[in-house]
Amino acid sequence: MPYTDATLFTTKETLARRMRQSNKPTILAQADINRMRWHADPLYPTESVTGRDDNAFRRDNIVRSQISADRMRTWKNTVADQREERLRRLEERKAAKEREIKELENAWLERERKKAELVNAKYVKYKEQDSDYMRMFQSAKLAASCLESLSATRAAREAQANADHDASVKEKEHILKAYQDEVEGNKRRVEEQRITRVWYDRENDKQIALHRQEHEEEKQERQRELESLRKAQKDSLEYERQETMRVFERNKACRDMLDRQMEERSRIKQLEKLEDQAVDLEIKVIQQKNEERKAIHERKRSEVKKLKEEASETVKQAIAAQVKENNAKRIDAMLRCEGADVTEQRAEQMRRAREEKYRKVAEDARRFNEENAATRFAHKTVEEMADYEYGQKKILENKAEEAYEKALADEKRIAARARAAEMLAEINTKRMAREKAREIERVCDLAAALKDVREAQDLVERCRRMALEEQDPLVRRAYDIVIRNINQRVRTISWQVNQK
Structure with missing residues (x-):
C-alpha cells in the first residue's frame, strides 16, 4: 500500500485492515522511499503532538506500512497473480480477435469501394458509348460475360464451400483435442494447486501468528509512546494552567492592593478635606460665639455701669444726707452747749433722729445689697442663657456633622456597592469567557473526531x-x-x- 494523502486521514485500524486485505506486493524505487522519508509526516498522524517537526519519531519509521505489506506476501498473491495473468491473456485474445474483425471489415469496405469505382467507370464508359448499336453489342457482350462469370463464381463457391467444410471439421477436431488436453492439464494443475495450497496454508498460519505477535508488540509500543506523549502534554497543560492561575492570582492581588491604595488615598484626601471644612466651621463657630459673648458682655457692662451710676448717685445722696445730719448735730450741739439745758423732749428728738438715721442706712444697705444680688443674678442668667444657646448650637452642629458623616458613609457604601457590582460583573464576564472558550474547545475536539x-x-x-x-x-x-x-x-x- 503506497503512502498517500489518504493515509493522513485514516486511523490505525483502517491502516491495519487495508494492509491485511492487500493482495498486491508493494514495489517502490529507492528515490520514492527517500522522498517519502524526507517529505512525509509520521506514519500515524494521531500520534503526533506538536505537528510536523516532532523529534519523537524518526523519519526511518515512515515506511513501516511498506514493511508490513511486504511481510503479508503469501500464496494468495501467487494465486491472484495467476488469475490476473489468465484474465490478461483472455483480454489479449479478445483484443486480437477484435483487431482481426476490424481488419476484415476494412478489407471488405475496400473491396466494396473498388467495386463501386469499377461500376462508376463502367457507367462513364457506357455514357461515352451511348448509341443503340453499341448498347446492344455491349449488352450482349455483358450478358455473355455475366453468364461466364456466374458459372465461374458458382464453381469457385462450391470449391470454397468444400474447402471450408473440410477446414472447419479439422479445426473442430483440433479444438476438441486441445480442449481435452486443457481439461486434463487443468485437473493436474488443480491437484498441484490443492497440495501447494495446503502447504502454503500451514506456512501462512505460521507467518500470520508471527506477524500478529510482532504487530501486537508494535501496537503496545506505540500505545506506550502515545500514553507518554499524552501524559507529557497533560503535564505541560496542567503546568501552563497552574502558571496562568498563579499569574492571575498575582495580578488580582496587585489589582486589589492598588485598589485599596487608591481607595485609602481618596479616603485620606476626603478626610483631609473634611478636617479642613471642620476646622473652618469650628473657627466660624468660635468667632460667632466670641461675638455673641462680646455682645452679651457689652450689654452686661452697660447694665453694670448704669447700676454703678445709680449706686454712686445713691451714695452721693446718702453722703449729702449724712453731711446735712452732721451739720444739724453740730448745730444742736452748739445750741446745747449754748443753752446747757437738755430736756427730755430734746433727748426724744435725738433718739428719733438716730433711729431714722439707722433706718435709712439699713434701707440703703438693703437696697444696695438687693441691687448687687439682682446684678449677679442677671449676670448669671445671661451667662446661663449664652451657655444654653451655645449648647443648642453645638447640638445642631453635631447633628449636622452626624448627618454629613451619615451621607458620606452612605455615599461610600453606594460607591463600594457599585465597585462590588462592577467586580462581580467583570468576574461573571471572565467566567462566561472561560465557559465560552471551553465550549469552543469542546466543539473543536468534536470536529477533530x-x-x-x-x-x-x-x-x-x-x-x-x-x-x-x-x-x-x-x-x-x-x-x-x-x-x-x-x-x-x-x-x-x-x-x-x-x-x-
Whole structure:
C-alpha cells in the first residue's frame, strides 16, 4: 500500500485492515522511499503532538506500512497473480480477435469501394458509348460475360464451400483435442494447486501468528509512546494552567492592593478635606460665639455701669444726707452747749433722729445689697442663657456633622456597592469567557473526531445557533472559524469515503 494523502486521514485500524486485505506486493524505487522519508509526516498522524517537526519519531519509521505489506506476501498473491495473468491473456485474445474483425471489415469496405469505382467507370464508359448499336453489342457482350462469370463464381463457391467444410471439421477436431488436453492439464494443475495450497496454508498460519505477535508488540509500543506523549502534554497543560492561575492570582492581588491604595488615598484626601471644612466651621463657630459673648458682655457692662451710676448717685445722696445730719448735730450741739439745758423732749428728738438715721442706712444697705444680688443674678442668667444657646448650637452642629458623616458613609457604601457590582460583573464576564472558550474547545475536539458527514452537519447547525445567540463579535468570529474547519473536515471525509 503506497503512502498517500489518504493515509493522513485514516486511523490505525483502517491502516491495519487495508494492509491485511492487500493482495498486491508493494514495489517502490529507492528515490520514492527517500522522498517519502524526507517529505512525509509520521506514519500515524494521531500520534503526533506538536505537528510536523516532532523529534519523537524518526523519519526511518515512515515506511513501516511498506514493511508490513511486504511481510503479508503469501500464496494468495501467487494465486491472484495467476488469475490476473489468465484474465490478461483472455483480454489479449479478445483484443486480437477484435483487431482481426476490424481488419476484415476494412478489407471488405475496400473491396466494396473498388467495386463501386469499377461500376462508376463502367457507367462513364457506357455514357461515352451511348448509341443503340453499341448498347446492344455491349449488352450482349455483358450478358455473355455475366453468364461466364456466374458459372465461374458458382464453381469457385462450391470449391470454397468444400474447402471450408473440410477446414472447419479439422479445426473442430483440433479444438476438441486441445480442449481435452486443457481439461486434463487443468485437473493436474488443480491437484498441484490443492497440495501447494495446503502447504502454503500451514506456512501462512505460521507467518500470520508471527506477524500478529510482532504487530501486537508494535501496537503496545506505540500505545506506550502515545500514553507518554499524552501524559507529557497533560503535564505541560496542567503546568501552563497552574502558571496562568498563579499569574492571575498575582495580578488580582496587585489589582486589589492598588485598589485599596487608591481607595485609602481618596479616603485620606476626603478626610483631609473634611478636617479642613471642620476646622473652618469650628473657627466660624468660635468667632460667632466670641461675638455673641462680646455682645452679651457689652450689654452686661452697660447694665453694670448704669447700676454703678445709680449706686454712686445713691451714695452721693446718702453722703449729702449724712453731711446735712452732721451739720444739724453740730448745730444742736452748739445750741446745747449754748443753752446747757437738755430736756427730755430734746433727748426724744435725738433718739428719733438716730433711729431714722439707722433706718435709712439699713434701707440703703438693703437696697444696695438687693441691687448687687439682682446684678449677679442677671449676670448669671445671661451667662446661663449664652451657655444654653451655645449648647443648642453645638447640638445642631453635631447633628449636622452626624448627618454629613451619615451621607458620606452612605455615599461610600453606594460607591463600594457599585465597585462590588462592577467586580462581580467583570468576574461573571471572565467566567462566561472561560465557559465560552471551553465550549469552543469542546466543539473543536468534536470536529477533530468527526467520522460521519451527518454528525458534521449537526455540529455546524449547533455552532450556527450558538453564534446567533452570541453578542460578542470575537466569539462569533471564533464560531465562524470553527464552522469553516468543520466544512473542510466534511470535504475530507467525503473524499475519503469516495476513495474507499
